[in-house]
Structure formats: C-alpha cells, structure tokens
Amino acid sequence: MATTKRHDVKDLALAPEGVRRIVWADRQMPVLQSIRDRFEREQPLAGYRVAACLHVTTETANLMRTLKAGGADVVLCASNPLSTQDDVAAALVDEFDISCFAIKGEDNETYYQHIEAAVDHKPHLTMDDGADVIGVLHSARREQLGEIIAGTEETTTGVIRLKAMEADGALAFPVIAVNEAKTKHLFDNRYGTGQSTIDGIIRATNVLLAGKRFVVAGYGWVGRGVALRARGMGAHVIVTEVDPMRALEALMDGYEVLPMAQAAKIGDIFCTATGDKHVIAREHVEVMKDGSILANTGHFNVEIDIPAIRALAEETREARQFVEEFTMSDGRRIYLLAEGRLVNISAAEGHPAIVMDMSFANQSLAAEYAVQNAGTLERKVYPVPQAIDEEIARLKLATMGIDIDQLTEEQAKYLASWDEGT
Numbered sequence: 001m002a003t004t005k006r007h008d009v010k011d012l013a014l015a016p017e018g019v020r021r022i023v024w025a026d027r028q029m030p031v032l033q034s035i036r037d038r039f040e041r042e043q044p045l046a047g048y049r050v051a052a053c054l055h056v057t058t059e060t061a062n063l064m065r066t067l068k069a070g071g072a073d074v075v076l077c078a079s080n081p082l083s084t085q086d087d088v089a090a091a092l093v094d095e096f097d098i099s100c101f102a103i104k105g106e107d108n109e110t111y112y113q114h115i116e117a118a119v120d121h122k123p124h125l126t127m128d129d130g131a132d133v134i135g136v137l138h139s140a141r142r143e144q145l146g147e148i149i150a151g152t153e154e155t156t157t158g159v160i161r162l163k164a165m166e167a168d169g170a171l172a173f174p175v176i177a178v179n180e181a182k183t184k185h186l187f188d189n190r191y192g193t194g195q196s197t198i199d200g201i202i203r204a205t206n207v208l209l210a211g212k213r214f215v216v217a218g219y220g221w222v223g224r225g226v227a228l229r230a231r232g233m234g235a236h237v238i239v240t241e242v243d244p245m246r247a248l249e250a251l252m253d254g255y256e257v258l259p260m261a262q263a264a265k266i267g268d269i270f271c272t273a274t275g276d277k278h279v280i281a282r283e284h285v286e287v288m289k290d291g292s293i294l295a296n297t298g299h300f301n302v303e304i305d306i307p308a309i310r311a312l313a314e315e316t317r318e319a320r321q322f323v324e325e326f327t328m329s330d331g332r333r334i335y336l337l338a339e340g341r342l343v344n345i346s347a348a349e350g351h352p353a354i355v356m357d358m359s360f361a362n363q364s365l366a367a368e369y370a371v372q373n374a375g376t377l378e379r380k381v382y383p384v385p386q387a388i389d390e391e392i393a394r395l396k397l398a399t400m401g402i403d404i405d406q407l408t409e410e411q412a413k414y415l416a417s418w419d420e421g422t
C-alpha cells in the first residue's frame with residue numbers, strides 16, 4: 001500500500017517478508033494479542049501521540065500494532081544502530097501504516113537524526129529502551145517537555161539513568177520503569193537474553209561451546225541467564241562480579257568466580273552483561289589468549305574498551321560477518337563480535353517472542369496506566385503497579401495452559417495470622 005507516514009527505512013520492498021515474520025512472532029504473543037483486542041474496543045490511547053525508541057524487531061512491531069489499535073498515533077525509531085530488522089521496519093510503514101525511522105547499520109549521526117525525527121512527532125508519551133528519547137527531550141528539545149504526560153523505560157541501563165535524573169531533580173515528567181516489573185526482568189533479562197545471547201555468539205562464530213571456558217561479566221538478571229545457558233551447552237563458566245552478594249550467588253550456583261584480571265588469562269569466550277563501562281579493559285586484552293572471542297550483551301557498547309583494542313592492534317580485518325579480528329604485535333588474534341553492541345540483537349534475532357509477550361504487555365498496560373493517571377503522577381520513576389504485573393503473569397500462565405493451586409480459606413487465614421504455632 002502507498003503510505004502517507006513519514007519514514008526512513010532501508011527498502012519498502014522488504015515489507016512482505018517483514019509481515020510474514022511479524023505475524024509469526026504474533027502467534028507467540030497471546031497476552032499482547034488479548035490486550036490489543038481490548039485496546040481496539042476501548043481505545044484507551046485515542047488522541048495520544050507516542051514516540052517509541054525500541055529495537056526494531058518483529059516483537060516490537062506487534063507492540064506498535066497494539067498501541068495503534070488502542071488509538072495512539074505512533075512513531076518508532078531504533079534504540080540501537082545495529083539491532084534493526086530492515087524487513088520489519090519496511091512492513092511497519094508499508095503494511096501497518098506506522099511511521100518508522102530505522103536502518104540496520106546506520107551511523108551515529110543517522111541514529112540521532114532518527115531519534116530527532118521521532119521527537120518531531122510531538123509526543124505525549126515516550127517509550128524508551130535506554131532513555132535516548134528522554135535524553136534528547138531533556139537537552140535539545142526542552143521546549144517540548146511540557147507536552148509530555150509520561151514515559152516508559154524498558155531496560156536496566158535506562159532505569160539507572162532515569163533514577164539519577166530523578167535524584168538530581170532533573171526529570172521533567174513521570175516515567176514508568178517497565179524493567180522493574182517481575183514479568184519483565186525475571187524472564188526477558190534472564191531467559192530471553194540468556195538464550196539469544198548464546199544464539200548471537202554461535203551465529204556470528206559457529207564455535208562449539210562445549211569444553212570452552214566461558215567468562216560472564218556481571219551476575220545480574222542478564223548475566224545469570226547467559227551463564228545458565230552457556231553451562232547448558234557444556235561450557236565451563238567463570239563469573240566476574242563487583243557485588244559480593246551476587247558473587248556469592250554465582251559461586252553457590254556452581255560457577256567459578258574470579259576477578260577479570262585472572263579470568264582474562266584463561267577464558268576462551270567473554271561476554272559482558274553489567275551495564276558498566278570498560279569491564280574488559282586494555283590490561284585484560286593484553287593477557288588474553290590467541291583466539292579469544294569478546295561479546296557484549298549489556299545495553300551500551302562501552303563494556304569492552306574497544307578504542308583500547310584498536311590502539312593495541314597492528315592489523316584489523318573482518319573475519320566474517322559480525323566478527324572483527326584484531327592481530328596484536330605478538331601475533332595473538334582477538335575477535336570482537338558485533339562491534340561490541342548487544343550481540344543477541346545484532347548477530348541474532350533478539351529475544352524470542354514468547355518472552356517479549358510479557359515485556360510488551362507491560363509496555364502497553366504501562367502506557368494505558370500513565371494516561372489514566374496523568375493528573376496524579378509526579379516527576380518520578382514509578383514501578384509498574386503490582387496488580388498489572390500479577391495480571392500479566394496470570395494471563396501468561398493461562399495462555400500456556402498451566403493451572404496452579406489456589407489458597408484454601410484455611411490457608412489464607414493461616415498465612416494472615418500470627419498466633420498459630422506448632
């Protein structure tokens with residue numbers, strides 16, 4: 001169809017393949033589907049403009065369809081230069097008549113131009129994965145701040161930034177931290193990223209994980225998912241941490257725990273998952289073995305000190321797609337995957353739809369909640385209300401055909417009492 005929507009995508013001719021894949025993902029997203037059906041009837045977002053900055057994947061497309069069904073006027077831009085699926089971007093514009101600005105591999109300048117294009121949409125609601133739209137609104141577009149009712153934030157790194165803004169009194173509108181919902185981080189960060197990160201590493205390199213020393217930096221929700229799946233593939237997993245509690249958990253979950261300075265000398269594959277900077281630094285790369293593979297699955301491409309690797313290398317070449325080979329002066333070769341960007345979304349397809357079903361159910365219901373409570377929310381970071389979180393878990397179980405027990409009256413009374421002992 002001929003679109004009237006503003007867009008900048010790679011090629012609209014890719015749309016038919018995008019539609020096929022979006023529909024495929026939708027089959028795995030029954031909770032979001034049920035929300036879309038209700039939104040269509042109730043139109044809770046009618047009259048609201050939404051600027052979303054998310055990974056442009058099949059699952060995100062289904063979220064955009066849901067917001068549109070609810071009456072919203074939506075624009076989508078990429079939240080990472082490498083994560084866009086070009087066929088999906090084309091399908092959004094050409095088939096679903098949704099504005100989209102995203103091209104896989106876009107340079108930094110285009111990336112920010114696309115965010116500006118989304119902000120040009122004059123949104124009432126923002127939807128971020130890494131707080132980039134909120135960042136632009138709070139710097140270059142301050143005049144638009146008064147028009148924003150609220151925002152939502154998808155990921156840990158974004159939530160950390162927003163909480164820092166709130167603490168500084170800099171946050172100009174309320175934001176709902178979707179990442180904090182249990183039905184988000186317990187599943188998306190852990191199982192979604194766990195599986196898709198391993199998938200990205202394997203697709204990029206075709207390495208066998210069995211028998212390898214696999215170093216996971218960070219034992220948060222993402223790190224523990226990656227560690228679990230790497231172990232499942234037969235790797236010997238080493239965890240590095242800075243938090244004693246999490247290091248202890250990793251140890252008692254059965255992993256070897258080492259400082260990076262030691263892990264660097266023995267690891268075969270490294271994956272950062274910390275949300276922190278320069279977790280793999282120059283001194284670590286200097287002692288790594290020939291053939292070491294480095295990947296990142298944390299939000300930004302700063303976890304590995306890539307400029308330091310470039311400075312150390314005598315020669316650089318693309319060894320295969322998404323694999324850059326750095327040859328050091330002593331002949332060692334170090335391989336960096338997907339330019340140090342989120343390997344699961346850059347070199348593979350990101351999280352399976354069945355997991356994103358819950359994350360994006362949270363996004364949809366958080367947007368509805370924000371609109372309904374526009375008058376009462378303050379300039380703070382809010383969690384997703386517990387009732388929404390629990391409803392999503394209940395719906396998810398139901399769509400998976402899983403029944404659970406209910407408390408009996410006697411049990412409910414017992415659990416609420418303090419006077420009944422042995």
Ligand SMILES: NC(=O)c1ccc[n+]([C@@H]2O[C@H](COP(=O)([O-])OP(=O)(O)OC[C@H]3O[C@@H](n4cnc5c(N)ncnc54)[C@H](O)[C@@H]3O)[C@@H](O)[C@H]2O)c1
Nearest residue numbers: 155156157218220221222241242243274275276297298299
């Ligand atoms: N790839 C994806 O699709 C995806 C999905 C969800 C989240 N994320 C991102 O992954 C990152 C981690 O998210 P999370 O939910 O696991 O966060 P988290 O806060 O639960 O865990 C991060 C862990 O890293 C540890 N850490 C911090 N600095 C470290 C260092 N220098 N060395 C070793 N460990 C260190 C922290 O102590 C913490 O335990 C964030 O950037 C988040 O935005 C990516």
